[in-house]
Amino acid sequence: MNARTEPAEAEPVTPARPPVVRELLLVAGLFAVYKLGRQLAADHTGEAFRDARDVWHAERWLHLPGEGAVQSLLLHGDGLAEAANAYYATVHFPATLAFLVWLYLRRPAHYTWSRRVLAAVTAAALLLHLAFPLAPPRMLAATGLVDTARVYGPSVYGPPQTDHLSNQFAAMPSLHFGWALMVAIGLIVATRSRWRWLWLLHPLLTLLVIVGTANHYWLDAIAAAALLGAALALIQAPRRTAATDTAGGRDARELVPAERRVLVGAGR
Template sequence: MNARTEPAEAEPDASARPPLVRELLLVAGLFLVYKSGRALATGHTGEAFRNAHHVWDLERTLHLPGEGAVQSLLLHGDALVRLANTYYATVHFPATAAFLIWLYLRRPAHYVWARRVLAAVTAAALVLHLVLPLAPPRMLAAAGLIDTGRVYGPSVYGPPQSDHLSNQFAAMPSLHFGWALMLAIGLMAATRSRLRPLWLLHPLLTLLVIVGTANHYWLDAIAATALLGLALALIRP
C-alpha cells in the first residue's frame, strides 16, 4: 500500500520571469510617481479636515465600532503601543518588497499578476488622495484619539506644516491595509501549504495597528478592500 504524498511544487518557469533591470526601473518609476503625486496633494488642510468630520460622522451613522476601542487595548502598556508604532513604521514597505522579490524568484507568473494588481491599486489610491484629501483620526479633535507615534514613538511623521516627505492627508484608502491584504492573497494563491490561510493574520494585524495608532479610520481599510477587489476582478492571474 503506497503512502499518500503531497504533490511536489513545480519549479519556477524562468520564461515567465521579466528582465530584472526592467522590473527594477519599472518599480522605482512607479514609486517615484506615487511619491510625487502624494506631494501634489499636500496643502489642502481645510478640505482634509472637513472630509475627516464627514467620514467620522458616517462611521457613527453606520454604527461602526469606535477606533478608540482598539486604541484603548494598545494603551494598556507602553511596550505594546510602541510595538504597534514600530510595526506601522517598519513593516509596510519591507514586507511588500520581500513579497515581490520572493514571487519574482520563485513564482514569476504570480509576480507579474501581483505587481500589476499592486500598481493598479496604488494608482487608484493616488487619484483618491488627490480628489479626497483626508486628515487621519490622530489629527481630528472630535475623535478623541492619541497620536501614539508622537506620544510614545517611534513616529514616521513630523509636524504636517514642515513634513515635506509625506502627505499626511492621504488617509483614504489605506495602502498599509491594501498592500497587506494583497500580500496575503498573493501568497495564498502562489503556495500550496494547508497553513497558507494564516497569511491573513498579516492584514488583520495591520488593520488593528493602523486603527489603534489613529493613523486610519475603519472606512480607509474598507475603501482599500474595495479597490483591491476591483483590481483582482479586472486583472486575472
C-alpha cells in the first residue's frame, strides 16, 4: 500500500522586528519635536482663554453633560480626588510605553502599525495645539470647577508663568484620551482573548479622570477620538495570521490541525 500524504502547510514567517536602536531614536525624536512644538504654543495666553470660553459655550449649545457632574463624584472624598490626580500624572506615558514594548516583543507587525498611528495622531495634535491654543477648564473661572491637582495633589503642573516643561494651553485634543483609546484598540486588534474588550475600560477611566480633574473638556476627548479615527482609516492594520500571533511565529490552534491531517494521511 502506498502511503498518501497531503503536503504540509508552509511554516508561517514571523514578521521582522524593526531595529531596536532605530525605534528608540525615532520615538525619542518624535517626543522631542512634540515637546518643542508645545513650547512654541505656550505663550498664547489671551487667545487660549478666549478659545476656552468659546469651547465652554459650544458645549452648552450642544447640550453636552457638564464636566462638573463628573467632578462632583471625585469631591465626595479626598481619596478619590487624589487617586484621579495620581492616575492622570502617572498612567499616561507608562501605559503607552508598556503597550508599545509588548507589541514590539510579541506582535511586531502590530507594533509598527500602532507606532505609525500614534505618531500621526500626535503630529496632528501638535498642529491643532499651535492653531488653537486652549486653556483647560481648571483655569477658566466660568466653569466653576476645582483644580483638583492643586487642591488635593499630586500635581504635574506648576504655575503657567513659571512652568517651562509643559504647555498648559494644549488642552485640545486630549492626548491622554487619544493614546489611551489607541492602546485599547491596538490590544483588541492584536489579541484574541474573549476578555480583550475589557481594555476599553482604560480609555473610559481616562476620560472620567481628565474631565473630573478639570484638565480637559468633553470636546477635547471628542477631537482626539476624531483624529484617531482618521489615522486608523488611513493607516491599515496588519492582517491576523498565525505568524503575528506569537513571537515564534506559530499558533498551535491553527497549525496543529494541519499537522494532524498530514499524520493521518501518512498512516493510511
